[in-house]
Amino acid sequence: MDTSYRFDAIESDVQARWEAADAFRVVADDREKFYCLSMFPYPSGKLHMGHVRNYTIGDVISRYHRMCGRNVLQPMGWDAFGLPAENAAIKNGVPPAKWTRENIAAMRAQLKQLGFAYDWSREIATCDPSYYRWEQWLFTKLFEKGLVYRKESVVNWDPVDQTVLANEQVVEGRGWRSGALVEQRAIPQWFARITDYADELLDDLDQLDGWPEAVKTMQANWIGRSTGLEIDFAVAGQASESAEPLTVYTTRPDTLHGATYMALAADHPLVAARAATDPALAAFCEECRTAGTAEAELATREKKGYRLDIEAIHPLSGEALPVFVANFVLMGYGTGAVMSVPAHDQRDWEFATAYDLPIIPVVADVDGQAPDVSAAAAAEKGVLINSGEDDGKDFGAAFADIADRLEARGVARRKTQYRLRDWGLSRQRYWGAPIPIIHCDDCGPVAVPEADLPVELPEDVTPEGAGSPLPDMPEFVNVDCPACGQPARRETDTFDTFMESSWYFARFTCPDAGAMLDERADYWMAVDQYIGGIEHAILHLLYARFFQKLMRDVGLATHDEPFKALLTQGMVLKDGAKMSKSKGNTVDPQTLIETYGADTVRLFSMFAAPPDQSLEWSDAGVEGANRFLNRLWKLVAVHVEAGITAPASHAEGEAAELRRKVHETIAKVGDDVGRRYTFNTAIAAIMELVNALGRVEAAPGNALQAVRQEALEAVVAMLAPIAPHICDALWRALGHEGLVMDAAWPTADEGALVRDTLTLVVQVNGKVRARIEVPADADRDTVAETALADENVIRHIDGQRIKKTIVVPGKLVNLVV
RNA sequence: GCCCGGGUGGCGGAACUGGUAGACGCGUCGGAUUCAAAAUCCGAUUCUGGUGACAGAGUGCGAGUUCGAGUCUCGCCCCGGGCACCA
Numbered sequence: 001m002d003t004s005y006r007f008d009a010i011e012s013d014v015q016a017r018w019e020a021a022d023a024f025r026v027v028a029d030d031r032e033k034f035y036c037l038s039m040f041p042y043p044s045g046k047l048h049m050g051h052v053r054n055y056t057i058g059d060v061i062s063r064y065h066r067m068c069g070r071n072v073l074q075p076m077g078w079d080a081f082g083l084p085a086e087n088a089a090i091k092n093g094v095p096p097a098k099w100t101r102e103n104i105a106a107m108r109a110q111l112k113q114l115g116f117a118y119d120w121s122r123e124i125a126t127c128d129p130s131y132y133r134w135e136q137w138l139f140t141k142l143f144e145k146g147l148v149y150r151k152e153s154v155v156n157w158d159p160v161d162q163t164v165l166a167n168e169q170v171v172e173g174r175g176w177r178s179g180a181l182v183e184q185r186a187i188p189q190w191f192a193r194i195t196d197y198a199d200e201l202l203d204d205l206d207q208l209d210g211w212p213e214a215v216k217t218m219q220a221n222w223i224g225r226s227t228g229l230e231i232d233f234a235v236a237g238q239a240s241e242s243a244e245p246l247t248v249y250t251t252r253p254d255t256l257h258g259a260t261y262m263a264l265a266a267d268h269p270l271v272a273a274r275a276a277t278d279p280a281l282a283a284f285c286e287e288c289r290t291a292g293t294a295e296a297e298l299a300t301r302e303k304k305g306y307r308l309d310i311e312a313i314h315p316l317s318g319e320a321l322p323v324f325v326a327n328f329v330l331m332g333y334g335t336g337a338v339m340s341v342p343a344h345d346q347r348d349w350e351f352a353t354a355y356d357l358p359i360i361p362v363v364a365d366v367d368g369q370a371p372d373v374s375a376a377a378a379a380e381k382g383v384l385i386n387s388g389e390d391d392g393k394d395f396g397a398a399f400a401d402i403a404d405r406l407e408a409r410g411v412a413r414r415k416t417q418y419r420l421r422d423w424g425l426s427r428q429r430y431w432g433a434p435i436p437i438i439h440c441d442d443c444g445p446v447a448v449p450e451a452d453l454p455v456e457l458p459e460d461v462t463p464e465g466a467g468s469p470l471p472d473m474p475e476f477v478n479v480d481c482p483a484c485g486q487p488a489r490r491e492t493d494t495f496d497t498f499m500e501s502s503w504y505f506a507r508f509t510c511p512d513a514g515a516m517l518d519e520r521a522d523y524w525m526a527v528d529q530y531i532g533g534i535e536h537a538i539l540h541l542l543y544a545r546f547f548q549k550l551m552r553d554v555g556l557a558t559h560d561e562p563f564k565a566l567l568t569q570g571m572v573l574k575d576g577a578k579m580s581k582s583k584g585n586t587v588d589p590q591t592l593i594e595t596y597g598a599d600t601v602r603l604f605s606m607f608a609a610p611p612d613q614s615l616e617w618s619d620a621g622v623e624g625a626n627r628f629l630n631r632l633w634k635l636v637a638v639h640v641e642a643g644i645t646a647p648a649s650h651a652e653g654e655a656a657e658l659r660r661k662v663h664e665t666i667a668k669v670g671d672d673v674g675r676r677y678t679f680n681t682a683i684a685a686i687m688e689l690v691n692a693l694g695r696v697e698a699a700p701g702n703a704l705q706a707v708r709q710e711a712l713e714a715v716v717a718m719l720a721p722i723a724p725h726i727c728d729a730l731w732r733a734l735g736h737e738g739l740v741m742d743a744a745w746p747t748a749d750e751g752a753l754v755r756d757t758l759t760l761v762v763q764v765n766g767k768v769r770a771r772i773e774v775p776a777d778a779d780r781d782t783v784a785e786t787a788l789a790d791e792n793v794i795r796h797i798d799g800q801r802i803k804k805t806i807v808v809p810g811k812l813v814n815l816v817v
Numbered sequence: 818g819c820c821c822g823g824g825u826g827g828c829g830g831a832a833c834u835g836g837u838a839g840a841c842g843c844g845u846c847g848g849a850u851u852c853a854a855a856a857u858c859c860g861a862u863u864c865u866g867g868u869g870a871c872a873g874a875g876u877g878c879g880a881g882u883u884c885g886a887g888u889c890u891c892g893c894c895c896c897g898g899g900c901a902c903c904a
Contacts (some may be wrong), residue, residue: 224820296900297818427902613830614823620840620843687842759837
């Protein structure tokens with residue numbers, strides 16, 4: 001055996017063996033299945049460190065479960081539609097299809113170089129018509145069921161480039177290329193009724209035991225189910241005696257007595273009507289419209305309003321309240337009108353302070369006093385004050401009584417509402433899956449019949465920046481209506497790319513199925529472990545959960561939830577910041593693989609931090625990982641030189657001590673890899689064992705030689721999921737045939753773990769003063785006596801009376817004086 | 818602004834259920850090897866005082882609960898993720 005570690009020869013040799021054995025192709029069988037999925041990448045051109053980390057985590061988990069005897073599916077594919085391909089086309093004049101497919105080829109080669117155990121026979125690229133035809137098909141089914149619909153919705157419009165911009169293309173209110181002030185335009189778009197599934201999406205979070213609590217909390221808050229009251233405020237005013245009442249929704253009807261004004265969205269019908277005759281109001285509404293609708297911006301922008309010449313009648317007091325148009329109220333959220341209670345809502349408080357409106361506290365603080373609202377609103381619930389007949393009631397009683405009285409008068413309704421909004425599916429872009437709809441003057445929007453699917457995206461096109469080229473392509477647009485046969489127009493919007501990523505996990509189980517899914521999905525689904533970035537905690541994961549339920553409800557799937565367990569990976573940082581080209585702090589995995597080999601890169605990625613935390617990249621740390629593999633290689637070489645033997649199955653004396661370390665390590669690594677997913681501590685434990693083995697003087701026939709054989713076999717097997725190439729080579733060097741990934745994951749020998757004595761810590765008043773050695777089976781009194789006999793302990797007790805003795809078995813003794 | 822995380826030596830991190838703070842790795846310093854260097858190997862390495870045994874301080878800041886708090890509670894500060902058309 002070569003005494004030096006030559007990663008390049010080893011990695012290409014081992015990868016050739018995997019290839020020859022077709023080692024990662026899987027089909028359903030009668031073993032327990034394990035479906036391990038890492039979020040597929042956008043094919044941007046080459047892998048970045050975030051990918052390497054994500055896919056190494058998935059590969060380690062996959063290979064571990066394989067060694068535990070499970071039938072493991074680990075597929076890979078490409079989230080191939082999206083904006084960057086269009087940007088590249090504009091910049092370089094390359095058609096997005098060509099650019100994307102070249103990127104896929106390059107990144108596939110890199111993934112193979114890293115040695116990930118993917119079943120490549122299942123590879124999917126979402127830009128292939130054979131893939132997107134099935135989401136087009138599902139869309140037509142949802143259209144039949146009324147689960148998708150068309151409504152007006154605003155987009156960012158660049159008046160110079162004459163195109164719709166994504167939010168990230170709007171920089172400080174201007175188009176990123178043209179620099180023009182971006183306008184908000186309402187256009188008809190397709191929406192999916194995700195709100196019909198809001199209750200199920202919320203309630204089923206309880207089933208997801210394998211998900212981080214943080215992600216479940218974020219999703220629950222995003223869905224935002226609330227129970228409240230919808231209240232009608234009659235309108236009074238010079239010109240609008242006959243106006244419809246203003247309807248608001250509130251979760252705090254207990255504060256109704258404190259409502260001192262109302263605020264309306266600029267797009268509220270009542271406002272629009274008045275703006276026609278009031279140029280100043282029209283100008284204010286225009287200003288509101290150009291301001292953008294991102295929630296963050298809405299929440300932080302300076303509160304501005306415009307007083308209308310109407311008043312709203314308070315449903316309890318009959319008082320006339322002023323009515324404003326406000327720039328922080330949006331028509332798309334709730335009813336487009338809010339009742340404002342400045343004493344108990346911070347946003348209302350800020351507006352009231354700016355416009356000098358009354359702030360009347362109606363909920364007492366914890367001491368039963370009127371809260372101080374001179375500096376901020378008091379949002380906490382409490383007992384009512386300044387509320388007439390409702391004084392003294394708590395939140396629940398006040399809510400119930402006020403709701404009952406208003407409902408009896410027919411001016412309010414109890415209502416459950418959601419923060420979640422329906423999912424806008426339309427994008428006015430080229431590089432996406434065409435929405436399978438044909439617009440007919442007589443029949444309206446008609447779904448493309450199943451026989452005509454897929455609606456293929458013309459690929460030989462290079463967008464030049466002035467919006468999607470599709471509307472300008474008569475051969476794409478002009479089509480006969482499937483219903484009446486008259487000339488009609490094809491829809492030119494494409495799907496949101498979240499559509500493709502909402503069901504790829506299911507398609508991987510049957511990538512060549514002649515339907516969206518087939519019976520193979522029933523065997524492999526649900527995904528047992530899903531791994532991806534925390535940035536997808538809400539949108540992608542919520543849409544995927546929604547799609548799973550849609551597929552179930554059209555009879556294609558049996559599971560309610562797509563992902564049993566979720567691991568959210570932290571970001572990869574360099575110098576404390578996210579790697580980015582603009583900061584110039586990127587690290588190219590390719591260079592590292594060429595310098596140190598895939599195993600070193602994989603090892604360091606897993607060693608530097610636990611998977612769910614951010615990882616600080618360190619070139620010096622990579623060298624350390626490489627050094628460890630070198631040491632391991634040499635250790636095995638020295639052992640093999642001395643002669644391989646049968647592994648030990650028991651040991652005495654010095655050898656027993658080493659053997660205990662071996663089995664302690666096996667127990668710890670099994671727990672860290674299999675349960676905790678803390679690969680960093682698993683690697684640390686393996687390093688400790690390797691360090692200990694390096695100190696052993698073993699000779700042929702020596703009892704230590706057999707223990708070392710046992711230990712090295714365990715080390716190589718346990719490290720194999722992380723550094724699979726070197727371990728595969730070492731496995732054979734240790735005298736085995738075949739691939740290490742077909743070996744069984746090591747199990748600890750309980751008998752080897754037994755200790756005769758334990759080291760306990762002795763504290764006096766909680767401070768460590770000594771360490772004592774006691775028999776493992778010593779009782780409380782023996783332990784306490786031994787502790788009291790220690791010299792340093794006696795000194796610190798200093799003759800004082802011992803008030804309390806706390807003995808924590810196996811850990812410590814605390815003497816309180 | 819709102820929702821969700823995080824903050825521990827010079828650095829990445831460990832401490833899993835309230836029980837030895839700093840495992841493992843990096844870096845640094847000292848030594849071995851070498852003509853010399855690289856590589857490799859051995860040793861030291863939280864800070865302060867002490868030759869030392871040892872003592873004191875210490876987990877973003879401030880309080881609290883407890884025999885005992887990095888871990889639990891309350892209030893702050895800072896950093897990161899998400900906020901619906903980036904993926």
